[in-house]
Amino acid sequence: QKEVEQNSGPLSVPEGAIASLNCTYSDRGSQSFFWYRQYSGKSPELIMSIYSNGDKEDGRFTAQLNKASQYVSLLIRDSQPSDSATYLCAVRTGNDMRFGAGTRLTVKP
Amino acid sequence: SQTIHQWPATLVQPVGSPLSLECTVEGTSNPNLYWYRQAAGRGLQLLFYSVGIGQISSEVPQNLSASRPQDRQFILSSKKLLLSDSGFYLCAWRLGERVQETQYFGPGTRLLVL
Numbered sequence: 001q002k003e004v005e006q007n008s009g010p011l012s013v014p015e016g017a018i019a020s021l022n023c024t025y026s027d028r029g030s031q032s033f034f035w036y037r038q039y040s041g042k043s044p045e046l047i048m049s050i051y052s053n054g055d056k057e058d059g060r061f062t063a064q065l066n067k068a069s070q071y072v073s074l075l076i077r078d079s080q081p082s083d084s085a086t087y088l089c090a091v092r093t094g095n096d097m098r099f100g101a102g103t104r105l106t107v108k109p
Numbered sequence: 110s111q112t113i114h115q116w117p118a119t120l121v122q123p124v125g126s127p128l129s130l131e132c133t134v135e136g137t138s139n140p141n142l143y144w145y146r147q148a149a150g151r152g153l154q155l156l157f158y159s160v161g162i163g164q165i166s167s168e169v170p171q172n173l174s175a176s177r178p179q180d181r182q183f184i185l186s187s188k189k190l191l192l193s194d195s196g197f198y199l200c201a202w203r204l205g206e207r208v209q210e211t212q213y214f215g216p217g218t219r220l221l222v223l
Contacts, residue, residue: 031208043199043214044153051208088153095141095160095206101152 004091006100015109019076023089023100026070033065034090035074037083038102044088048074079107111136113215115200121221128173128187130218132200135181140202142183143212144175147197159183195222 003026013019021035032051036044048063050056050072056063062075072091076083084107089100112135122128134140144156155168157175165175172191176184183200197219203212 032210034211036214041219043217046211046213049209049211090212092212095158097155097212099153 004089004098004100006087006089006103008101009104010106011103012106012108013079015079015081015107017079017107019079019083019105019107021074021076021087021089021103021105023072023074023091024070025072025089025091025098027091027093027098028067028070030067030070030091030093032092033063033072034092035061035063035072036088036090036099038086038088040085047087076105079105081107081109083107111202111213113200113202113213115198115215115218117218118216119219119221121223122190123223124192125189128185128190128194128220130185130198130200130220132183132185132215133181134202137181137202137204139180140204141206142177143201143203144183144185145199145201145214147199149196153199157185190222192222195220 005024035048037047038044050063050065053065060077064073086102086104088102091098114133141160143158145153147153158166159177173187197217199217200215201212204210
């Protein structure tokens, strides 16, 4: 069974802090990794994608991938209350895309 | 640019009634299309996917079915709804299976079965 695991949270950080979200996966053949943000009652929206080991930065967001450890993370710098949402990790191999259950993040003003 | 539509946005149906949810994609051709269900407070469950017209793959055996009558149209159906069918139904599209291909979601349909 191919698994994608995330801490369900909730993760609470103060405004301006760094939020760190983690995800592990079981399929060593996975090639594509994604982070989606889902506000309550809304559909998931893509934040970041990463395909090779290392860091990828986009504004306040940094995705980190370590294929040897089967670990992908998302850092959110200067967290804002508007970042409060559930963050879904997704891992894809070919046509097979698996989602974690999500981590709920709350950024307190 | 590509756009994905789903309707209806919200639906309340009695147990045993039929269901038809529609998803259409604009601005692209021959997308892979996906139906997911998200139960309250739960993760995404893949129900069906389609790589082309008339081609449907089922991930979970249940009382739901899917059809793809046109290239950019994906329909989720049921003949008789169960209470357990309640949830948030999401349609998604992706252009293919290359590593860099990204998957995008529609706005979703919230279904409540009473």
